[in-house]
Amino acid sequence: MSEELLKIDDLHVAFSTRRGMVEAVRGVTLSVEKGEMLGLVGESGSGKSVTGFATTRLLDTAGRVTGGKILFRGQDVTKLRGDDLRHLQGAAMSMIFQNPRAALNPIRAIGLQIADAILTHKKISKEAARAEALDLLRAVQIRDPEARMNAYPHELSGGMCQRVMIAIAISCNPALLIADEPTTGLDVTTQKVAMDLLADIAAARGMATILITHDLGLAARYCRRIAVMERGRIVEEARPKALFSAPRHAYTRRLVAASPTATSRIEDLVAEEDRERHTAVNGKPRPEPAHGTPPLLEVRKLAKRFDQGSAAVADFSMTMAGGEAVGLVGESGSGKSTTSRMICRLIDPSEGDIVFDGHSIGHVASRDFHRSPLRKDIQMVFQDPNESLNPRFTAYDCIAHPLLRLDGMRAGEALRQRVEECAERVGLPRDLLPRFPHQLSGGQKARVGIARAIACRPRLLVLDEPTAALDVSVQAVVLQLLDRLRRENDIALLFVSHDLNVVRMLCDRTIVLRNGGIVEQGESRALFDNPKTDYTRKLVEAIPHIETGEMLASAL
Amino acid sequence: MLSFILRRIVATLPVMAIVALFVFSLLYIAPGDPAVVIAGDQASPEDVERIRQSLGLDRPFLIQFGGWVWRILHGDLGTSIFTNLPVSAMIGQRLGPTLSLMIVTLLLTIAVAVPLGVVAAWKAGSLIDRVIMGFAVFGFSLPVFVVGYMLAYIFALELEWLPVQGYTPLSSGFWPWLENLILPAIALGCVYIALVARITRAAMLEVLQQDYIRTAKAKGLGQGGILFIHALKNAAVPIVTVIGIGIALLIGGAVVTESVFAIPGLGRLTIDAILRRDYPVIQGIVLLFSFVYVLVNLMIDVIYTLVDPRIRY
Numbered sequence: 001m002s003e004e005l006l007k008i009d010d011l012h013v014a015f016s017t018r019r020g021m022v023e024a025v026r027g028v029t030l031s032v033e034k035g036e037m038l039g040l041v042g043e044s045g046s047g048k049s050v051t052g053f054a055t056t057r058l059l060d061t062a063g064r065v066t067g068g069k070i071l072f073r074g075q076d077v078t079k080l081r082g083d084d085l086r087h088l089q090g091a092a093m094s095m096i097f098q099n100p101r102a103a104l105n106p107i108r109a110i111g112l113q114i115a116d117a118i119l120t121h122k123k124i125s126k127e128a129a130r131a132e133a134l135d136l137l138r139a140v141q142i143r144d145p146e147a148r149m150n151a152y153p154h155e156l157s158g159g160m161c162q163r164v165m166i167a168i169a170i171s172c173n174p175a176l177l178i179a180d181e182p183t184t185g186l187d188v189t190t191q192k193v194a195m196d197l198l199a200d201i202a203a204a205r206g207m208a209t210i211l212i213t214h215d216l217g218l219a220a221r222y223c224r225r226i227a228v229m230e231r232g233r234i235v236e237e238a239r240p241k242a243l244f245s246a247p248r249h250a251y252t253r254r255l256v257a258a259s260p261t262a263t264s265r266i267e268d269l270v271a272e273e274d275r276e277r278h279t280a281v282n283g284k285p286r287p288e289p290a291h292g293t294p295p296l297l298e299v300r301k302l303a304k305r306f307d308q309g310s311a312a313v314a315d316f317s318m319t320m321a322g323g324e325a326v327g328l329v330g331e332s333g334s335g336k337s338t339t340s341r342m343i344c345r346l347i348d349p350s351e352g353d354i355v356f357d358g359h360s361i362g363h364v365a366s367r368d369f370h371r372s373p374l375r376k377d378i379q380m381v382f383q384d385p386n387e388s389l390n391p392r393f394t395a396y397d398c399i400a401h402p403l404l405r406l407d408g409m410r411a412g413e414a415l416r417q418r419v420e421e422c423a424e425r426v427g428l429p430r431d432l433l434p435r436f437p438h439q440l441s442g443g444q445k446a447r448v449g450i451a452r453a454i455a456c457r458p459r460l461l462v463l464d465e466p467t468a469a470l471d472v473s474v475q476a477v478v479l480q481l482l483d484r485l486r487r488e489n490d491i492a493l494l495f496v497s498h499d500l501n502v503v504r505m506l507c508d509r510t511i512v513l514r515n516g517g518i519v520e521q522g523e524s525r526a527l528f529d530n531p532k533t534d535y536t537r538k539l540v541e542a543i544p545h546i547e548t549g550e551m552l553a554s555a556l
Numbered sequence: 557m558l559s560f561i562l563r564r565i566v567a568t569l570p571v572m573a574i575v576a577l578f579v580f581s582l583l584y585i586a587p588g589d590p591a592v593v594i595a596g597d598q599a600s601p602e603d604v605e606r607i608r609q610s611l612g613l614d615r616p617f618l619i620q621f622g623g624w625v626w627r628i629l630h631g632d633l634g635t636s637i638f639t640n641l642p643v644s645a646m647i648g649q650r651l652g653p654t655l656s657l658m659i660v661t662l663l664l665t666i667a668v669a670v671p672l673g674v675v676a677a678w679k680a681g682s683l684i685d686r687v688i689m690g691f692a693v694f695g696f697s698l699p700v701f702v703v704g705y706m707l708a709y710i711f712a713l714e715l716e717w718l719p720v721q722g723y724t725p726l727s728s729g730f731w732p733w734l735e736n737l738i739l740p741a742i743a744l745g746c747v748y749i750a751l752v753a754r755i756t757r758a759a760m761l762e763v764l765q766q767d768y769i770r771t772a773k774a775k776g777l778g779q780g781g782i783l784f785i786h787a788l789k790n791a792a793v794p795i796v797t798v799i800g801i802g803i804a805l806l807i808g809g810a811v812v813t814e815s816v817f818a819i820p821g822l823g824r825l826t827i828d829a830i831l832r833r834d835y836p837v838i839q840g841i842v843l844l845f846s847f848v849y850v851l852v853n854l855m856i857d858v859i860y861t862l863v864d865p866r867i868r869y
Contacts, residue, residue: 056774058770058773058774086776086777086778087776088776089773089774089775089776090774090775090776090777091776094774094775095774097767097770097771097774099767102766102767102768103767103768103770103771104768104771105768105771105772105786105790106768106790106864106866107789107790107863107864107865107866108785108786108789116772116775116777116781116785117775117776117777120775120776120777120778120781121776152865152866154865154866165771168771168775169774
């Protein structure tokens with residue numbers, strides 16, 4: 001099987017922006033063989049998606065191929081026009097996108113959406129297309145396919161929507177499938193099921209697949225060859241084993257180091273050459289709390305019921321000591337975000353109590369809690385740094401705001417100093433403070449969000465998936481920052497995440513939630529190494545580990 | 557679905573009640589004593605008093621209001637002070653021309669504005685887009701009577717393609733009916749077309765950036781399928797909303813248009829009634845227009861649920 005299906009030769013893609021032409025892809029060369037699954041890995045802005053879109057001819061109108069060739073079965077895709085192009089799109093080559101729910105038309109029944117694709121390329125009746133669509137829903141293992149034919153995307157879960165997307169993509173038996181971050185945003189367990197399904201279908205139908213992802217572990221698990229992209233170029237191409245054991249390029253080394261594994265520690269996340277400046281801090285062990293100290297936070301039998309329906313959270317109890325880091329993990333819908341919001345006093349619990357530093361705060365209505373003196377002690381860092389910053393506030397305003405509201409500070413020199421000190425603690429350069437969120441990178445925005453949260457010197461920081469929207473290298477830096485803040489300032493961290501590798505590194509203890517109840521809890525490493533319940537075991541097994549002989553050996 | 561419509565109708569009852577109260581109060585808010593007006597310049601105070609009593613204007617407000625509502629519910633809108641004809645008959649006579657004008661304008665607007673907006677969004681930034689949007693600004697800025705007289709001058713007087721003014725009922729044939737309505741509908745629809753085209757363009761631009769449009773392209777769908785099957789229906793909610801709001805615009809514009817083109821419709825009746833302080837007629841017309849508007853809103857709500865399955869009923 002060494003028949004070449006796709007050959008990209010010195011591809012250049014540029015986007016016209018207000019500041020002139022920006023090159024997103026600068027000379028990519030790669031080839032895909034028939035039936036092969038190739039991993040295309042890189043961080044945001046590396047040009048991996050743009051390469052995929054150029055191949056399927058789905059570039060934005062602002063983007064243009066400025067050089068090179070994309071040969072698909074010997075034919076240059078970049079020169080196709082009109083009907084030739086339409087015969088290619090969806091028929092010979094198809095694509096699966098990130099965020100499956102947004103990729104489906106919200107007001108068209110899914111059966112019709114699949115049939116659309118079939119009717120575009122085959123001259124068959126509507127009834128026949130419908131029958132084929134039904135078969136495809138069976139092929140992607142959707143339960144009760146007959147009933148689902150008439151369902152709309154909002155009636156399906158994210159994982160189900162991705163199956164529908166896969167059904168659409170394979171509807172005309174394409175020779176090449178390009179999957180752009182197909183599982184980002186899905187739960188780990190759903191992620192595994194969806195990827196297994198995709199790999200099985202590709203193998204059964206002999207489809208070649210390009211898996212575009214930022215997740216090295218995912219690529220390593222499913223691909224036999226991985227190409228690493230950085231700033232529009234392919235910097236390294238190798239088998240996964242070679243890539244992880246002996247990365248040749250400096251960027252690959254950084255990327256491999258930053259990808260959390262089952263064994264990595266926070267200090268491992270940065271490649272050796274960048275490591276020195278962190279070790280000094282991390283070497284200092286955290287002092288054990290004196291015996292008999294009352295807990296900082298005590299949650300008693302917390303429950304939350306929304307309007308109708310069953311409880312989102314039921315009978316949730318936990319305690320946290322000052323400076324402790326506790327992880328809260330579970331799939332979406334497990335109630336972890338609801339719990340964290342109740343503890344943050346952003347929503348009201350239906351039952352139970354929350355005791356913070358000896359004060360019962362569970363019964364203070366969330367809309368009045370901003371007046372409580374404890375508001376500044378409990379702060380939150382939100383999931384998406386892009387969405388959780390006011391676009392009309394500069395970084396400075398954003399950090400200064402809680403100081404004005406909660407610490408009773410007045411605008412002036414003292415405030416300026418406090419804001420600058422906060423920025424410094426999170427490693428945000430002072431000259432970025434006058435900037436607005438859209439002028440900052442994802443990592444810088446995450447730092448602004450953390451700086452805002454720690455501005456009033458809280459004692460408990462609740463973090464809801466703070467790194468989910470970030471690249472691994474940025475995630476590594478943010479995690480180190482959080483760990484350092486905890487050690488230096490004795491801030492307790494309640495860390496909500498679906499990424500078990502991250503929780504294992506950062507948190508002393510972990511609580512596993514399912515359907516609003518605690519399934520298991522305990523010391524993080526012990527819990528993940530020897531899960532006691534099937535559910536935890538399933539979660540742990542679903543993480544795409546980077547398992548190579550060398551890595552395992554070095555861990556022992 | 558049926559229960560949704562019924563619930564919506566029940567919800568409009570308080571609205572109609574408030575409208576009725578307001579319309580009735582017109583008599584009291586407006587300057588001038590209707591009894592004095594009806595009696596005329598030569599009347600003695602005794603005549604005015606007699607008229608006041610015969611109209612029941614001397615009784616308490618709530619009793620007058622109750623009696624008025626009761627009569628309306630029985631289809632009696634009162635009698636014109638000026639012509640002594642029943643108001644319902646007067647309105648009935650004038651309803652046809654106005655309704656014809658509004659329906660033709662509405663259809664013309666949808667047929668012209670929506671495709672223009674779609675094309676402008678599809679070709680956003682191009683010359684076609686700029687020309688269409690230029691026309692839209694132009695359409696906004698021209699008053700109805702200016703467009704009306706210009707059209708009448710060019711197409712009726714100079715080219716003699718269409719009649720200058722007047723109205724022929726539909727019962728005398730489709731073309732004679734339509735022929736008289738084309739110029740008024742264009743004049744009246746100008747602002748409306750501009751508005752709907754702009755909103756369509758904006759809504760389509762928003763939708764065309766969505767991920768599912770990219771999916772449609774990835775499936776290999778043709779441009780027409782993408783624009784009209786996938787994009788336009790998703791953009792429909794704001795478009796339908798603005799078309800509905802536009803009907804209120806049409807009601808206002810119809811008054812002017814009917815004057816320009818000498819169409820014997822409700823607009824003319826309204827002006828005459830206001831000039832004569834013929835309160836029962838004014839009340840009848842305002843009540844009718846409010847009712848139409850409430851009905852249009854109800855229809856829009858129903859269309860929402862047909863277009864978007866995420867809107868529950």
